Amino acid sequence: MDPALALAAAERALRGRPDAVVLVDGRSGSGKTTFAAALARHGALLRLDDAYPGWDGLTAAADALVDRALVPRAAGAPTGLRRWDWAADRPAEALRLPPGPLVVEGCGALSRRAAAFADLRIWVELASPERRARALDRDGEGYAPHWERWARQERAFIAREDPVRSADLVVDGRRFAQALFGARTGDVHYPRRP
Template identity: 45%
Template structure:
């Protein structure tokens, strides 16, 4: 018996994310701003990255949209909270104030900051990653998304994606996600909540 996800389970996830994109697009259009901010949160393997990429591909406004993945910012395997704080300080707050934000990519191989990236405040912005929705960041976003997915499904997808690199750190990261969920209650901060099988 294969351990690979079945086609029907992949289709179910794809269908759920497709519905989510449709509803997020409608919410973005209702904001009626040229540079809306979308935050996408959920535990590891919930589908945040897939959803963000699908949203970029179908972005409803003219011009380009900027996408920042918190995976590029977290400073290591114990860095969920620090990564979210960096995103708030260096990306979301400057964007809200009309200033250019500058953040550094975290190089997971060498364990230190790498090249810098700029965020244009005149352009729309999507920030996706575990921990993205907090009481502080929620105030800086126009559309706030939470993805809810069962642990077994999430773990299967996450480990299929990142393989043996992630496996030894799954529990360590899950504890940080649980701390975030308990402390920040991101589902209650979301303007849109989507179940993902």
């Protein structure tokens, strides 16, 4: 699907209910963060990059998203998701999710359990060579030694959860017009990992 059409659909979903949830998932470098950043003016933005407990934490963050953020939020209770301090390699402060529309972005956002809490589920698709080039351009060569380690977790998550099947929209990451989204890749928030 064309990113502009997907963006319009996501904006409608976020305006559709006062506590709407939009999940944006895809593999590293696919463009999901750029896409989600374009939605930030319509609701709070939770980036799973802030919640992965280290380089081996994709599954833990996907589970914590549901158990400590989406379930409590749906019940009107405080959330208990914690930010990960990448520099200190330990948990940091709680990530407080304000009431109102919410965009969740990151690898692992579109698990089957999380999908049940979403008003719209988006998968951003892009081939591996271009994803890798984008990710290294964005995060620098410091990410290069971790690329395959992270990719193994992505493959395992995809095999287990089949996020494409849960997606309402599959967005073509090759067709991102950066002018449309108001930011060049790399100009949006990416935590600097060690």
